[in-house]
Amino acid sequence: MDPQAKRELELLTEIAKGQGVTQRALAKKLGMALGLTNLYIKRLARKGYVRIVNVKRSRLKYLLTPRGIAEKARLAYQFMEYSLSYYTSLRETFQQRLSPLSLSGGRRVLLVGSGEVAEIAALVLWELDLSLEHVVDDEKGGSTFLGHKVRTLPEIPELSYDWVVLAVLNGSEDILDRLRGLKVPEDRIVLLRDIPARGSETDGAG
Numbered sequence: 001m002d003p004q005a006k007r008e009l010e011l012l013t014e015i016a017k018g019q020g021v022t023q024r025a026l027a028k029k030l031g032m033a034l035g036l037t038n039l040y041i042k043r044l045a046r047k048g049y050v051r052i053v054n055v056k057r058s059r060l061k062y063l064l065t066p067r068g069i070a071e072k073a074r075l076a077y078q079f080m081e082y083s084l085s086y087y088t089s090l091r092e093t094f095q096q097r098l099s100p101l102s103l104s105g106g107r108r109v110l111l112v113g114s115g116e117v118a119e120i121a122a123l124v125l126w127e128l129d130l131s132l133e134h135v136v137d138d139e140k141g142g143s144t145f146l147g148h149k150v151r152t153l154p155e156i157p158e159l160s161y162d163w164v165v166l167a168v169l170n171g172s173e174d175i176l177d178r179l180r181g182l183k184v185p186e187d188r189i190v191l192l193r194d195i196p197a198r199g200s201e202t203d204g205a206g
Helices: 003-017 023-030 034-046 066-103 116-127 153-158 172-181
Strands: 050-056 059-064 108-112 131-136 148-151 163-166 189-191
Touching: 003 023, 003 034, 003 059, 003 066, 023 034, 023 059, 034 050, 059 066, 066 116, 066 189, 108 116, 116 131, 131 153, 153 172, 163 172, 172 189
Parallel strands: 108 131, 108 163, 131 148, 163 189
Antiparallel strands: 050 059
């Protein structure tokens, strides 16, 4: 799903929830600049998906039209198909990367990451009869992920594991450098994606 369609779906979804949500509230909710939000809303209004209502002087609210409801449903279905395809692709890639571990003799895995990518990786570990021992994520230290207390990278030297699996799609290069600094053996680290050479462009996948 292209970024523009995804943004339109997010906007239509938020507008559909409310009792006439304002542009400023939409921008804050979706983490968009106010000017960009304005451009998107004007485009949706031109297409007949959104009705702009003048509430007070210099104050507008936005409502979904019947055409907007139909478009929201179409985009939601498109996004569901995209998400399923993306999930299937990641799962197949992770199975290829992690399958050799089940034949290595060492089954204890330390997972770096606690987002959606890590959830898929944990599912694949379970399918391969590998043991998820620890979860590490500096941004979510102290929280819980799949029944495990999330630790931080500096704690890794205190933990027991056979493999360290990087279950992130962004920032892998920096994390890899930090793992090296913590004396984690290079041959114990498993990447779920190839890291581009320094200076090259990344794909921006999250």
